[in-house]
Amino acid sequence: MDTRLAKQARQLNIRNGGPNCPIPPIVLMTDDQRLPDPRPAITGLPRRSMVIFRHYGLSALDRAKLAYDVRPLCRKHGHLCLIANDLALALKLDADGVHFPEYRIQKTPHIFGQVPDGMLVTSACHSIKTLRRLSMLAPWQLPNGVLISPVFPTQSHPGQPGMSFQLFLQCAALCQSIGLAPIALGGIKTNNVENLQRSAVASLAGIGFSAK
Template sequence: MDEILLKQAGQLNLRNCPIGGPFPPVILLTDDARLPDPLAAIAQLPRRSMVIFRHYDHANRTALAAKVCAESRRLGHKTLIANDLALALKLGADGVHLPEYRILQTPSIFGQIPSGLIVTSACHSMTTLRKICLLPRDYRPDGVLISPVFQTQSHPGAVHMPFERVQQVAHLAAQNAITPIGLGGIDRNTIKKLRGSVLASVAGIGFSVG
């Protein structure tokens, strides 16, 4: 993995991540199109990283998720399963990641997640974060993936958040004991622009190899 990106992510994590929190400096998101072989990417991560398994459209999602969990566990990483609490529990994953529409359409899902699991939620706006903060304290996710912080290949042409808005969303999250995580277009060059942010970790699809 790119050493410059890793160093910058480590500094953000050291400065902004709550002591004893579950989130490492870098978090890998798997993706059907952009990361067809997640196992190879996982092998490139620094030890004690985190993997969010998405691969929503894989023909044998359960089997691949089991392989990802096993490989991550072997390498000391934590694994979260995206939008499938039943699969996360079946595989003994470390947690679950929920897309943004869950807090907008079915916020009750947050109250159904057993204690002890790490929970993250996608967050694309201040409005979404405010809805998350209205959840009972015990139901709030441990972290939010704030995106897109930069232009990203996953959503070409999408308007990214201005740095000031990223800071506002991240500050509100931190004030509510929710770890703010940056996602979208983060590489060895763009991460330098986040030095003054309150983000505690960075997440991405394409930065794991290089």
């Protein structure tokens, strides 16, 4: 991973997350299309990063097999490992936590109350409406961090612009005000990360971080 981007992420994490921030500076999102084999990327992360294992396109069996490789690899390199949208698999793997897509807060908000104490929880967010729904959860159900996206145009959604930067700033500030770590996701590169310096963002997330 580009050292300049990692340095920017650490600075944001220290300034906006503080010493007790539960989310590391760098969050790697796995993806079966853009990152079919996430293992090399995991080994290249700065120590004490976080991996959110998605790979939604695989069959349940193949996804579980790959997750069983990813979990010990994360532990070996000092990374946190969250399993996306599968609490049962996260528990079987003794993962550090679980990540929920945005639709879970809209359709099945009770899932946030089913996560055992001590597990990290993150949630995807693409609008301020989602954040307001999250803020209505009981304090003990609130996620630790929220991935706000897309901040910038991204390869995952070609041709689609990121959210307006003003809206992004509002979402990040609202996250911080209710005690959720704001995580920026979408098209983050070394040539645009400077734009996040005046935001409340505590961590940077991406599938394929670029140096350009």
